[in-house]
Structure formats: C-alpha cells, structure tokens
Amino acid sequence: MTNEPTPLPPQGGILLIDKASDWTSHDVVAKARRALGTRKVGHAGTLDPMATGLLVLGAGPATRLLTHLVGLDKTYTATIRLGVATVTDDREGDRISAAPAELIAALAADPARIVRAVSELTGDIEQAPSAVSAIKVDGQRAYDRVRAGEQVELKKRPVTIHSFETGAAREAREADGLAVIDIDATVRCSTGTYIRALARDLGAALGVGGHLTELRREAVGPFLAAEASSMEALISGEAGPLLSPAEVAATLFPVLQLTAQQAIDIGHGKRIEVDPAFDAPLAAALAPSGRLVGLLKVKEGRTRVVTNFPTPDTEVSA
Numbered sequence: 134m135t136n137e138p139t140p141l142p143p144q145g146g147i148l149l150i151d152k153a154s155d156w157t158s159h160d161v162v163a164k165a166r167r168a169l170g171t172r173k174v175g176h177a178g179t180l181d182p183m184a185t186g187l188l189v190l191g192a193g194p195a196t197r198l199l200t201h202l203v204g205l206d207k208t209y210t211a212t213i214r215l216g217v218a219t220v221t222d223d224r225e226g227d228r229i230s231a232a233p234a235e236l237i238a239a240l241a242a243d244p245a246r247i248v249r250a251v252s253e254l255t256g257d258i259e260q261a262p263s264a265v266s267a268i269k270v271d272g273q274r275a276y277d278r279v280r281a282g283e284q285v286e287l288k289k290r291p292v293t294i295h296s297f298e299t300g301a302a303r304e305a306r307e308a309d310g311l312a313v314i315d316i317d318a319t320v321r322c323s324t325g326t327y328i329r330a331l332a333r334d335l336g337a338a339l340g341v342g343g344h345l346t347e348l349r350r351e352a353v354g355p356f357l358a359a360e361a362s363s364m365e366a367l368i369s370g371e372a373g374p375l376l377s378p379a380e381v382a383a384t385l386f387p388v389l390q391l392t393a394q395q396a397i398d399i400g401h402g403k404r405i406e407v408d409p410a411f412d413a414p415l416a417a418a419l420a421p422s423g424r425l426v427g428l429l430k431v432k433e434g435r436t437r438v439v440t441n442f443p444t445p446d447t448e449v450s451a
Contacts, residue, residue, distance in 0.1 A: 145193025
C-alpha cells in the first residue's frame with residue numbers, strides 16, 4: 134500500500150536528508166516531491182553522486198529560505214588519495230596520472246611535507262573548481278565540455294578554508310597494485326569550495342597527484358547530518374520531520390518579535406519602526422503566534438522587507 138504524502142504546513146518546511154552514495158541531488162528532490170505531495174521542492178546546494186551526507190531541502194513557501202541557506206559554511210569529512218590524479222578529481226573519473234613508487238615511498242617517509250602542504254591550503258585561498266562541474270563556460274556546462282573531449286580550465290575564485298585537519302598518512306594500493314597514500318581529512322569551508330579540487334591541489338603541491346575516494350557533508354551551518362532523515366525513510370514515502378521556517382530563521386538570524394499590528398503591516402509590505410538600538414542585516418520577524426512573517430533588514434530601528442512569507446490576512450495575527 135502506498136503511503137499518503139506527509140501533510141505540508143501552510144508555510145511549508147525545511148527537510149534535512151542524509152543522502153546516500155550514488156544518488157544525485159535531483160533524485161533526492163524527486164523523492165521528496167512524492168513524499169510531500171508537492172512539486173515545489175528545492176535544495177540549498179547539491180552533492181556529487183559519490184558523496185553522502187547532509188542535503189538541505191525546502192518545500193512549499195519555505196523554498197524562499199533556501200537562498201539564505203546556500204551561503205552557509207559547510208563541514209566535510211573526506212579521504213584523499215595521494216599518488217593518482219583523475220579527470221574528475223574523485224574515484225569515479227579515469228586516471229590521468231600516477232606517481233612513481235619511489236615518490237610515494239619518499240612522501241610516506243616524510244609526512245611533515247603533507248602537513249606543510251595542507252597548511253598552505255588553509256585560510257583564504259584561490260581555487261579553480263574541478264573541470265567536471267556544473268559551472269557554465271560560454272553557456273555550456275563544464276562537465277559536458279570535458280565529456281566532449283575538450284580541455285577545460287576554470288578560472289580561480291576566492292574561497293576560505295576555515296580549517297583543514299588531517300589524520301595520519303597511511304600506505305594503500307589501487308586495485309591494480311599501484312602504491313598510494315590515503316589520508317582522512319575534516320574540512321570546514323566557505324560556500325563554493327570544491328573538496329575534490331582541494332584533494333587535487335594537495336596532490337599537485339606534493340608532486341604526486343591526488344583525488345577523493347570518500348566525501349561526506351557533515352554540516353551546513355548549524356544543521357547536522359546526524360540530525361537528518363534517512364534515505365530509506367524518504368524512499369518509503371516518509372519525509373521525516375519538517376523544520377518550520379520560523380524555527381530555521383530564528384536559528385540563523387536575530388529575532389524581531391512583532392505585535393499583531395506590526396505583523397499585519399509587514400505582511401502588507403509596509404515599513405515599521407522598532408527599537409532604534411536594533412540593527413541587523415537580516416532579522417527573523419515573528420508574529421505573536423511564532424509564525425515567520427518575513428526576513429527584514431533593520432537599520433537604526435527602521436525596517437525593510439527582504440523576503441516575505443505571506444499567509445491569508447485571516448491568519449496574520451494568529
């Protein structure tokens with residue numbers, strides 16, 4: 134018997150999913166649409182099919198929040214393999230270079246080199262995204278150009294690696310017996326960072342090449358994979374608990390408590406005056422009921438609506 138869709142609240146909700154490997158982000162969105170009974174589902178940043186971990190989805194009117202979630206810092210755990218470079222910078226791509234055994238042996242004997250190279254890739258850096266990515270080049274996805282046999286080099290862009298922690302290097306072997314070195318890493322970084330590119334650049338800095346063999350997104354801002362619903366539940370048609378827009382906004386931004394009349398005015402797009410000491414680039418404006426009325430910019434007590442979350446007038450003061 135098919136499960137009935139999870140009822141969607143009037144303002145929708147934010148759904149945390151622990152994505153399984155070999156699923157695309159689009160696949161997960163499609164499953165969420167069925168489970169929630171709505172076409173209006175989006176995500177706050179994709180994960181590669183190989184990767185596992187936290188995928189943040191928005192459903193219904195709550196999709197308006199996604200644009201404010203995309204820019205949150207991310208935390209990943211990964212395994213980096215040194216000694217082999219691939220066309221995709223991960224284990225799913227064809228090998229394009231392999232380091233001689235003597236270079237791998239020399240690196241294994243001097244792990245401090247890895248520590249120094251990791252240090253150089255920490256902080257504010259310039260990073261060229263992986264060529265096999267969804268970034269458009271002259272109107273065409275980079276991965277389509279690579280698959281067509283083109284040589285694609287994407288422009289470097291600034292990213293911030295807040296922390297790049299690595300475990301002890303360990304000797305390993307590829308399926309064909311080639312000697313390599315694996316290291317586990319935890320990376321906390323700004324949005325737009327490609328962990329695949331970080332593995333590639335670490336391997337290049339060490340002169341042996343590198344790629345990812347495992348990748349997991351553990352956190353998006355304050356939201357954790359450990360608190361997410363499983364893929365198994367989603368596949369069975371159970372969307373799992375939805376976070377309300379008010380709950381999410383109050384987690385991310387200062388809260389501005391409105392009176393019933395202020396909630397009505399904000400709902401109609403009006404500006405209101407609040408405590409002159411209240412300043413915030415974005416504030417979560419909540420009705421007396423706790424419902425999210427909108428995200429506001431507040432400067433010297435004057436407000437401007439950035440994102441509204443309208444409901445019928447009869448519900449505004451509820």
